[in-house]
Amino acid sequence: xxxxxxxxxxxxxxxxxxxxxxxxxxxxxxxxxxxxxxxxxxxxxxxxxxxxxxxxxxxxxxxxxxxxxxxxxxxxxxxxxxxxxxxxxxxxxxxxxxxxxxxxxxxxxxxxxxxxxxxxxxxxxxxxxxxxxxxxxxxxxxxxxxxxxxxxxxxxxxxxxxxxxxxxxxxxxxxxxxxxxxxxxxxxxxxxxxxxxxxxxxxxxxxxxxxxxxxxxxxxxxxxxxxxxxxxxxxxxxxxxxxxxxxxxxxxxxxxxxxxxxxxxxxxxxxxxxxxxxxxxxxxxxxxxxxxxxxxxxxxxxxxxxxxxxxxxxxxxxxxxxxxxxxxxxxxxxxxxxxxxxxxxxxxxxxxxxxxxxxxxxxxxxxxxxxxxxxxxxxxxxxxxxxxxxxxxxxxxxxxxxxxxxxxxxxxxxxxxxxxxxxxxxxxxxxxxxxxxxxxxxxx
Numbered sequence: 461x462x463x464x465x466x467x468x469x470x471x472x473x474x475x476x477x478x479x480x481x482x483x484x485x486x487x488x489x490x491x492x493x494x495x496x497x498x499x500x501x502x503x504x505x506x507x508x509x510x511x512x513x514x515x516x517x518x519x520x521x522x523x524x525x526x527x528x529x530x531x532x533x534x535x536x537x538x539x540x541x542x543x544x545x546x547x548x549x550x551x552x553x554x555x556x557x558x559x560x561x562x563x564x565x566x567x568x569x570x571x572x573x574x575x576x577x578x579x580x581x582x583x584x585x586x587x588x589x590x591x592x593x594x595x596x597x598x599x600x601x602x603x604x605x606x607x608x609x610x611x612x613x614x615x616x617x618x619x620x621x622x623x624x625x626x627x628x629x630x631x632x633x634x635x636x637x638x639x640x641x642x643x644x645x646x647x648x649x650x651x652x653x654x655x656x657x658x659x660x661x662x663x664x665x666x667x668x669x670x671x672x673x674x675x676x677x678x679x680x681x682x683x684x685x686x687x688x689x690x691x692x693x694x695x696x697x698x699x700x701x702x703x704x705x706x707x708x709x710x711x712x713x714x715x716x717x718x719x720x721x722x723x724x725x726x727x728x729x730x731x732x733x734x735x736x737x738x739x740x741x742x743x744x745x746x747x748x749x750x751x752x753x754x755x756x757x758x759x760x761x762x763x764x765x766x767x768x769x770x771x772x773x774x775x776x777x778x779x780x781x782x783x784x785x786x787x788x789x790x791x792x793x794x795x796x797x798x799x800x801x802x803x804x805x806x807x808x809x810x811x812x813x814x815x816x817x818x819x820x821x822x823x824x825x826x827x828x829x830x831x832x833x834x835x836x837x838x839x840x841x842x843x844x845x846x847x848x849x850x851x852x853x854x855x856x857x858x859x860x861x862x863x864x865x866x867x868x869x870x871x872x873x874x875x876x877x878x879x880x881x882x883x884x885x886x887x888x889x890x891x892x893x894x895x896x897x898x899x900x901x902x903x904x
Contacts, residue, residue, distance in 0.1 A: 487511035487521065502576050504529050518542050518556075533569040537562025537599075555592045563600040570602070592618050599632065609660045612636075623678060624648070631657075640676060647675040650683075663726035666690060679704035686713075693718030693736065707753050710744035720768070735768020735796070760801040768793055791816055805829035812837075825851060 488511045498506045509525025519542070526536040540559040547554035594617050601610030610632070617626040626648070627640040635657040643649040652672035658664040667690045674683035681701040688695045695718065699711030721734035741761035747753040770791040798812035807827040814821040823837035835851040 706748040732771040735765040739763040
């Protein structure tokens with residue numbers, strides 16, 4: 461959280477300087493000097509449209525029309541800085557509050573924040589200390605590369621150490637609320653409450669209800685209780701995340717009767733399967749770089765899908781045509797179950813069992829990190845005919861297609877562990893989409 465403390469300090473020093481300007485002097489005349497000072501600090505062009513000193517309801521400095529960066533990487537409608545006037549006469553300047561309206565931060569600005577808040581070892585010691593008590597955001601948004609988060613409101617209370625002591629975040633549409641409150645000396649208590657809300661990043665999974673509670677520190681999250689209702693079922697569990705050195709996470713979830721018809725296409729548009737999924741995934745991962753966590757994940761879970769339809773293949777017809785590649789049709793099944801495991805990119809489905817009218821199938825499937833397929837499926841049609849099938853080829857060009865019954869089990873990889881990252885879901889989803897008759901992913 462060093463960047464947070466430094467960012468607050470930079471902003472506070474600038475606004476504290478403004479607050480100490482005599483009341484009878486036009487603040488707008490100082491605008492060029494302030495723009496130059498901030499530009500020198502951030503190494504970016506900075507524009508301020510107007511500066512004013514207001515006395516009601518409390519004396520405060522009002523800065524309007526802020527723009528940072530040539531392309532407006534960061535823009536603010538207006539900022540109101542309210543100082544503790546008596547503190548301006550002491551060595552510690554206290555800012556009661558900083559109110560920021562209409563903040564828009566782009567992906568470019570987010571990428572530059574570490575550089576903007578980097579301490580200058582050659583800078584002389586500050587002549588005075590600045591303490592900010594509270595920061596309030598109104599109508600704030602984050603504009604990422606292809607997604608806009610917000611608008612939202614937030615309040616952050618800051619302690620003497622410069623770290624957040626409490627925080628409230630709420631979406632302006634009322635669908636999402638999160639709060640941090642003091643718990644003990646080193647931790648904050650985290651609560652999240654969302655209704656009719658979709659994930660803002662990654663596949664847009666929609667939650668009818670989501671409740672999360674746990675504890676937060678500057679380097680970790682300990683989510684003791686996760687409860688959600690979605691897609692006619694429930695998902696609950698626990699999760700721990702630590703980013704002190706790289707990124708580490710582990711957890712356990714319980715998936716209860718979640719309908720796959722609308723959920724699976726979020727991860728793989730070409731995959732079409734319905735049925736109620738139940739699973740109990742255990743997962744963990746550790747990576748020096750957060751963006752590589754998907755390739756480092758380990759996951760294992762039993763799974764069971766009831767009363768479903770697998771579209772894109774008729775398994776009973778395919779089992780009687782061992783050489784040709786069958787596509788089209790559908791397979792209705794009563795149960796599809798097995799054990800799914802993933803370890804650093806290698807995926808395994810063991811004890812796979814499918815019951816579908818007069819058709820039954822069982823076997824094991826392995827998908828290597830290079831997408832090579834291997835395994836054996838025994839398909840039984842009627843009461844006597846058993847067809848052993850060896851899997852080979854790759855996920856883009858599989859042989860022995862009757863093993864398509866295993867596809868639904870593999871689709872587990874993208875839905876039994878929501879929120880951990882889109883990388884794992886995309887890998888499994890592309891594989892599932894190709895086998896279900898969708899277009900192959902030819903990207904390298």
